Amino acid sequence: MSVVNMPIEYLVPHPQNPRKDLGNLEELTASIKENGIYQNLTVIPVNEAVPGEEPKYMVVIGHRRLEAAKRAGLQEVPCAIVRGMSETRQLQTMLLENMQRSDLTVYEQAQGFQQLLDFGMDIEDISQQSGFSKRTIRRRLEIAKLDQNKLKELSSTRHLSLKEFDELAKIKNMEARNEVMEKIGTNDFALAVKRAMDKEKLADNMPVFLADMERLGIKKFPDSANKYSSKYRRIGSLDLYEYEVTKDKIPKKTEGLYYEASYPRNVEFYVKETKKAKIIKKSAKELEKEKRIKEAWFKVDAMAATHYELRKAFVENLRGTAKQREAVYMGAYSLIVLRSIAYMSCGDISKEAGVDDKYFDPRRDEKAVKLAYESYDNTQQCIEVIYKLFNDNEKEFYANGYRAGYPEYKFNPRLEAMYHWLTKLGYQMSSEEKLIAAGTHEIFQQNIFEGGNK
Incomplete structure (x- = not known):
C-alpha cells in the first residue's frame, strides 16, 4: 500500500458509502485550509488499467476530508491506494470508519453494527476492528431488533438515551418491547417498562x-x-x-x-x-357494589406498589454529585418540617446510619457522631439515608384508608414532599403518578364503578 498526493479530480465518492449526510464541514474546512490534511484518504483504483482514460480512484475512507479539502481550495490530497479489496471488505471498512463518529444517533449505531453482522463479521471481529467493547456491540444489536421504522421516527423527534434502550432490552417479548418503545423519551417510559416486565413475571x-x-x-x-x-x-x-x-x-x-x-x-x-x-x-346489587369497591382497592394497591418500586429503583440507581447538594438539603429540610408540623414518624436514624446500639442517643453515641461527620460530604450516602428516613413503602398513596367505600383522594404530605424532592434530583413522574397526586385519576371517580356518566 503506497501513499501519494493525488489530484482531487481523480477522486470519486463511493456510491455505497453509508454516510449520506456528511454533516457540518465548516470547522474541518477551516482546519484543512490552515494546516492541510494530516491523515491520508484510503482509495481503491477504478480504471487504472484502462489506457487513454483519466485515472479514477474511489474513496473508501475519508469522504468528509475530501469534501472539506475541495471547499478549502486544495488541488491534491494524500491517498493510500489499496488494491484487491473486495466489495464486501469495502463496505465493512466504510461501516467501521462510520461507527467512530461521535454524532451518530443510537438508531444509526444499531443499523451500522447490524450491517457489519450481515456482511459476515462476528462480534469478536467487530470489537477488535472498531475498538468498541463486545458489551457495547451487544447493546446496540439489541436496539437493531426493534421496529426500525418506528425507531427511526422516534429518533428524529425525541432525545433517546442508551440507558433507556438498556431498560427496554429487559423486556423479553419483542412485540411488548416495540409497544413500550412508543413511550421512550417520555416521563411514562419507566412505568411502561415496569408494567411490561411485571406482565412477563406473571x-x-x-x-x-x-x-x-x-x-x-x-x-x-x-x-x-x-x-x-x-x-x-x-x-x-x-x-x-x-x-x-x-x-x-x-x-x-x-x-x-x-x-x-x-x-x-x-x-x-x-x-x-x-x-x-x-x-x-345482601342483595345482588349490594354484593356487586362490594365487589367493585374491592376491585378498586386492588388497583390502588397495585399502583401504590408499582410507584414505590419506581421511586426505590431511581434512588438505588442514582449517582449523587456535588451539584445536587442543594437538593439534598431540601430533602433534609422537608423531613424536619414533616416531623415537626405534620407529626410524621421517620425511620430510626440509628438503624439507617448503621448504628446498632439498642440505647442509641445522638448526644452521647460517639460512633454515630463520627459517622455523621464522615458522611457529610458523601452526597450519594446522604441521598440514600434521607430517602430511607422518608419511610417510603409500597402502601404510600393519595387515598383515604376507609376500605368499605370507594377510594377517595386524600392529600399525603409524606408523598408530596418526597416527590418534590425526588424530582429535584431528576426523578420523572409518570402521567399516572401526576394524576394521582392531583386527585384527578379515574380511581377517585366513584361513578365509573357504578356505571354512571357524570
Missing part, C-alpha cells in the same frame, strides 16, 4: 402457581359462588409477581381452601365460614 409465575395449587389440592373459587358474601372468610394472600418469595404465605391447612387470582399480582385465599354466625343477607 406469565412466568402463573403456570408454577397453578401447578402448586393442583398439587396442594387448593381449588379455584367457583364462578357460581360469591366470595364477597359472609359465607366465606379470607385467610391470606400472596404476590404473584414475586411468587418465589411470597409462596410461603400459602395457608398450611389446605383442606376446603379456595384461591382467587383474577387480579394482577394479588392472589387471595378463602375458606367457607364454619362459625355459627348470623348470615347477613
